[in-house]
Amino acid sequence: MSYEFDFADVFAAWPELLQGLLNTLVLSALAMAIGMVVSVAGALGKTSGPKWLRWFIDEYIELIRNTPFLIQIFMIYFGLPSLGIKLSSNEAALIALVVNVGAYGIEIIRAGIESIQKGQVEAGKSLGMRPLQIFRYIVLKPAIQAVYPSLTSQFILLMLNSSVCSAIAASELTAVAGDIQSRTFRSFEVYFVVTCIYLGLSLFFWSAFAGIERTLLRKPTR
Known part of the structure; x- marks a missing residue:
């Protein structure tokens, strides 16, 4: 093996990576x-909305969950201009990520909402709580507590999926790495460093989500 590892060019490009x-x-x-x-609104619509709205949400979920994320990005970035809607690469990337994660998030939160016993809702009504208060304190918060690990895992996948947005030249980490690689021809070094950065990002978000759970979603002790 004659290849010599050299990270100098990669580290020299640290402002771009940053x-x-x-x-x-x-x-x-x-x-x-x-x-x-989107997930909360969609889950609420799917569990208690009119029939036509539930049908629309179901079709949206099936469409997104059964098509590749890359195709969804291309439809938004390259397809919408045909309808007169022009978006920058970053705008298209954001919309694609929201549309994608929303479909999965709706199903996750719906499962949490349906896990709440109806007796708890009836108890809230008997105490004179308004519908919004019942949804916020009796339905939504316990539902999110129940599905929080699944929801945060989906958000971590969203962050990792953002790398696919480099396909439309969105100015995110993978796109920057591609530019550095094409300039330095140090493929292994560039993508090794980027792999470490993504790992660090995942750990950062895991820590942030754990902090949110401790401060906002902690279940009361008996």
Whole structure:
């Protein structure tokens, strides 16, 4: 084996990698936040909405869960301009991530909502709680507590899936790595460093989600 490892060119490009890292963080965090809103709204619509809305949500979930994420990105970035909707690569990446994670998040939160016993809802009504209070305190919070590990795992996958957005030249970490590799021809070194960065990002988000669980979703002790 005559290949000599040399990370000098990769480390020299650390400002670009740092910018790509920050862009990935922002893209992932925004997609998680908006995706959470879509998931909660979709789960509520699927469990208690009118028939036509439940049908629409079911079709949306099936469409997204049974098509490749890369194709979804291409449809948004290359397909929508045919309808007169032009988006930048970063905007298309964000929308694609939200649409994708929303489909999975709806099913996860729906399972949590359906795990809540109806007697608890009836108890809330008997105490004079308003419907919004019942949904927020009796239904939504316990439901998220029940499915929190699955939901956070899906958000971690979302962050890792953001690397696919490099296919439309979104300015995230993998796209930056591709630019550095094409300039330095140090494929192993570049992608080894990027692999370590993604691992660090995963650990960061796991820690952040664990902190959220401890501070906001901690179950009361008896």
